[in-house]
Amino acid sequence: MKTTNKIWFAIAIFLLGASSSCVFAQYPDRPIKLVVAYPPGGGTDIIARLIAPELGKQLGQSITIENRGGASGNIGTDSVVHSPPNGYTLLMGNIGPNAINVSIFKKLPYNPEKDLMPIALVAITPNVLITSPEYPIKNIADLIKLAKSQPGKINFPSAGNGTSSHLSGVLMNSMANLDMVHIPYKGGGLAITDLLGGQVQVYFATIPAAMPFIKSGKVKAIAVTSEQRSSALSDLPTIAESGLPGYSASTWYGLYAPKGTPHEIIETVHKALVEVLKNPNIKEQMLQRGFEVATTTPAQFATFIHSEIAKWAKVVKIAGIEPE
Numbered sequence: 001m002k003t004t005n006k007i008w009f010a011i012a013i014f015l016l017g018a019s020s021s022c023v024f025a026q027y028p029d030r031p032i033k034l035v036v037a038y039p040p041g042g043g044t045d046i047i048a049r050l051i052a053p054e055l056g057k058q059l060g061q062s063i064t065i066e067n068r069g070g071a072s073g074n075i076g077t078d079s080v081v082h083s084p085p086n087g088y089t090l091l092m093g094n095i096g097p098n099a100i101n102v103s104i105f106k107k108l109p110y111n112p113e114k115d116l117m118p119i120a121l122v123a124i125t126p127n128v129l130i131t132s133p134e135y136p137i138k139n140i141a142d143l144i145k146l147a148k149s150q151p152g153k154i155n156f157p158s159a160g161n162g163t164s165s166h167l168s169g170v171l172m173n174s175m176a177n178l179d180m181v182h183i184p185y186k187g188g189g190l191a192i193t194d195l196l197g198g199q200v201q202v203y204f205a206t207i208p209a210a211m212p213f214i215k216s217g218k219v220k221a222i223a224v225t226s227e228q229r230s231s232a233l234s235d236l237p238t239i240a241e242s243g244l245p246g247y248s249a250s251t252w253y254g255l256y257a258p259k260g261t262p263h264e265i266i267e268t269v270h271k272a273l274v275e276v277l278k279n280p281n282i283k284e285q286m287l288q289r290g291f292e293v294a295t296t297t298p299a300q301f302a303t304f305i306h307s308e309i310a311k312w313a314k315v316v317k318i319a320g321i322e323p324e
Contacts, residue, residue: 037076039069041189043206048092058272072160073097085260096163099308103316104162106323118301119255123291126226127204130219140243151179155200157191164251168204207290232290
């Protein structure tokens with residue numbers, strides 16, 4: 001009897017393995033959901049909508065975008081963490097909820113390194129400091145002079161606490177000894193709306209979100225936050241070269257899956273994403289919107305995330321930001 005049980009057990013294991021292999025081989029066999037942890041209009045939403053159609057073509061299934069904003073990206077990110085790890089719910093993450101928020105929130109509902117599986121870094125972009133065309137500054141030196149003369153009077157919005165738009169302003173306050181006031185929003189699109197309405201004065205926006213307003217003349221671009229000039233706004237100086245030496249801050253975006261997603265599925269999505277990012281048309285569209293393509297392997301992305309968490313923890317500490 002024991003021998004018979006062992007035989008049946010072996011058969012069951014074999015059939016389970018065969019069934020699992022079949023599932024992997026068929027993936028995906030239905031539409032995929034790509035979660036953006038912000039409202040429409042910000043940089044994360046823009047890049048998700050840019051690559052989703054082509055990624056869907058590569059995978060042979062449609063990809064729908066689901067915007068789940070709130071809590072500086074934590075709500076949407078946490079929803080993916082608690083989604084079935086079957087490859088049908090993915091996350092377009094970014095520097096905020098996937099790196100900075102570790103140091104900003106006392107009780108982050110997830111661990112970005114343990115609860116999510118990195119698929120690949122997708123793009124990097126500096127922020128761009130923008131203001132209304134009428135605001136009386138032409139460069140960073142002007143802003144620093146004005147802010148020193150009006151402590152607590154200049155408001156800068158962000159896409160939420162802990163986002164790069166928040167810490168870009170915090171870093172400037174810290175380095176230049178300013179007292180600009182941070183106003184958090186639920187997303188970058190809402191922040192730009194209030195900038196246009198005059199409720200806030202300057203905004204460290206992502207280039208993709210700001211580009212249409214810069215091109216239309218609705219906002220005035222002052223400088224980019226990266227160490228080097230952006231190829232998307234090549235005539236615009238960096239903050240470091242126009243009034244605040246040593247300043248540097250950039251935003252990045254990457255694709256994730258919930259913890260426990262089979263490695264075969266991770267590799268399938270990664271392979272498809274690499275093909276999308278090699279597409280010259282996609283590269284050009286991304287460049288026009290201010291994104292620099294930055295493809296990695298899952299392992300390279302994991303290492304990058306770890307280094308970013310450490311980097312921004314130091315910035316938060318230096319700036320004296322108390323976790324919420």
